Amino acid sequence: MPDDDSPAEPAGTPTDTDLLIIGAGPTGLYAAYYAGFRGLRVTVVDSLPELGGQITAMYPEKAILDVAGFPNVKGRDLVDGLVAQASTARPDYLLDRTAATLRHHGDAVTIGMDDGSEVTAGAVIITAGIGKFSPRPLPAGDGWLGRGLEFFVPSFQPYAGKDVVIVGGGDSAFDWALHLEPVASSVTLVHRRNAFRAHQRTVEEVRGSSVEIITRAQVTALRGESTLSEVEITVDGEEPETRPAQALVAALGFVADLGPLQEWGIEVQKRHVVVDSSMRTSLERVFAAGDVTEYPGKVRLIAVGFGEAATAVNNAAVAIDPSAHVFPGHSSDQ
Template structure:
């Protein structure tokens, strides 16, 4: 396989926004190569919560993350994107005669006229609770993501956390689990109001146990298999929860990795852009999705979709410098061939 490639646009990140960027570039007759550290497309949607329902994608009252990724990949497929999966972009340099050279951790090089950074939160991993001996249970009875809800059928599940992931999975797993217990250090949850209200309804009906205000304190079990989760209140009073599974949802630790060294204007762990074009401080490099920041930025998938459209249109003059771009609706022009 060749280690050098040339394309119109290099897209870094194959999550939902990166996949939609393929479509937007394709609609403007721009070829794409896509690089992602995961060995599959879909980003966090595929790796962390493929069965999690998403409620705020236009046209879908509810859609599982995995199904959304499948539809986005299908939408991008007519434009024949080239995927470089299981590798990280380690270097980004400008080429003297215009464009960029990307280098990956597997020795691939890609020359592109424009770059769209759709790397989500950069490299990510779960925030682990500080419990002695938790490593022995990880992957057997302690999990930081739910890939198959059915795998937890009939089990006693402790969910720890107070955000959307904890609440959404408590609601979903209550349909298949023997028992669901939600541990949080306060009675108020930081989740969407409708989800929090649904959680309260299930608690009142006895389908979910709210263990509040408590925090994780310890684990009991042997050979990687839990028998109980020990929690403690703010005064240190302990309580034992008989359990088969612990799901700690304390968010992700983010790391931009090599991206932090490319000379981009950064605001903490995010990249600053012009929201009207999605262009960064480096001309020809655009950024979209959760990795970007600007005033009033909303970290929603649908916002990232709009940013991908802005980036593709702004990149068009770099790929087709002598052609005027006349905006047309997709219903008028259909899907062009590349």
Template sequence: MSTETSPAARIESDAVIIGAGPVGLFAVFQLGMLGIKAHVIDALDEVGGQCTALYPEKPIYDIPGFPAVDAGDLITKLEAQAAPFHPVYLLGRRVEAVAGDAESGFTLTTSKGETVACKVILIAAGAGAFGPNRPPLDGLEDFEGQSVFYLVKRREDFRGKRIVIGGGGDSAVDWAVSLAPIAEKVFVVHRRDKFRAAPESVRQLHALAESGAVDLVTPFQLSGLQGSAGQLTGVAVKDLDGNEKMLDADRLLPFYGLANTLGPIADWGLDLHKHQITVERSTCETNRPGIYAIGDVADYPGKLKLILQGFADAAGAAHAAFARVFPDQALHFEHSTTKGVTEL
């Protein structure tokens, strides 16, 4: 992986991809196949986006050619696919401002003081800058990173633990099902009896509850933490009538979704719709010529928030961008099976 980290450096590139998640990584490949060099900027310190930061061991089932693939493994394969085109990753910083246009070129300024000059920009920011919605519990920060976690990076870290999972959505249900076989005990605390998750996952959860492997604590909410020096010994829960009880626990996993924002992107003069960027469907170009949005951050009629649709967005945007990067060249489309992969 190539990186550039010198502060206040001026960098030149054909294209800048904002976001190093799966769609951003695939965009490197698609641009590279057209001879377009790319720099990739991401606020996280490693590539992969949410796949790496939130659920690297979670299986994904709708990637063509993979009956199942862990999110982290998918990122590893996408990195390898992009590698022949020698992308430069600028990680641990975000783009603060964008100046210029498609005619004169764009200049991006990062939070670490670099300026990056390029001809086109592909925004693959996913859900935007994200962070967990934290439950309002006194002293929560004292336990974060030691016995309170908002994501599971390694399932094995929870073997033999007494785990309280808060929430009723897909993450809460999926991790309860996944951790039940290796944990000493799993409690699922939710304020309703019904769960907002995939029907098959809910069915598995109830089957585990009937077997005693999972304890469904409903309708209850988290109300307090017990422990010291960062180590939990119990999690207090309260029902709607104010009745409280203590669950013996070593770990708390609060899964109440992510708070996300487009950050500075919202100030770049792009047409927005509900925290997404409106694009022309066939090219993924925004209202600012030369700037494209792909993946979950892009909005157009019929849009599906799926990685595989983001991959198609990346291909369409790359081919549309070719004319702006190489205005004097005609694009002769070739299939990868006949063209092969040639390093830039």
């Protein structure tokens, strides 16, 4: 509930909430907290059934190293802290629902959900990561999902004592190789190029571990009875080699998909939502923050998303109540 000095609703425009946040990942959770700091009623919607977005769904056990104040924090612990912080705003959570439609009327925006319900708000902030994920296909991988082939590593324990092959050359592939190395019997990383897209520090750590790195190669066959028991790896210009593998992690990246947001008439560039320095989108009363945004010099880090969330909330507060100030002062001043 808002405090007595919270921004008033525009006259004649009934709303369910002052601010609707689309996306309950780290950026959305921090935006919820900051909206409470601004005295706004806040509602958060997410298509996933749990809070935490990609962290909860994909890498809750992964160590996150680039959040200010935390030299090393597990994904699930970061989410727990953000949820506790957001709870001070007493947000309403609408989980397992997708924001499907948008319409403006008066001084409000109404978002229709895929279950037929609607939420009317004074402003909207999109913090939905990079949208709905579609995993890129793995050669020879059809039919093996759940039988040894996985796209995510939400827990390390199922890989204990196994021969694990990881396919990919990005941050996820190297992070998972580093975390699984002390747990698995063996870890092999296969990439089709010599160059990697992962952070150089992580690459060097993996090179210094027992992980075997095979480049200019692909996994060309998966074999086993009911579950995976071996894979075929083919290096360019060489004969295929078969080796034992009870687990294959396909860290091949994802195709960004904004889903229904693309039908709203919002300006999109490179499958991301274009914003200005105030985190405003091309739609009135609609802001965005986090991985979903695009602007010159954009850096996609969780830490950057937190700052964008505060900027978006402060500017949304003025859109909701024109008499409000963009900068409300520091939290330590309260």
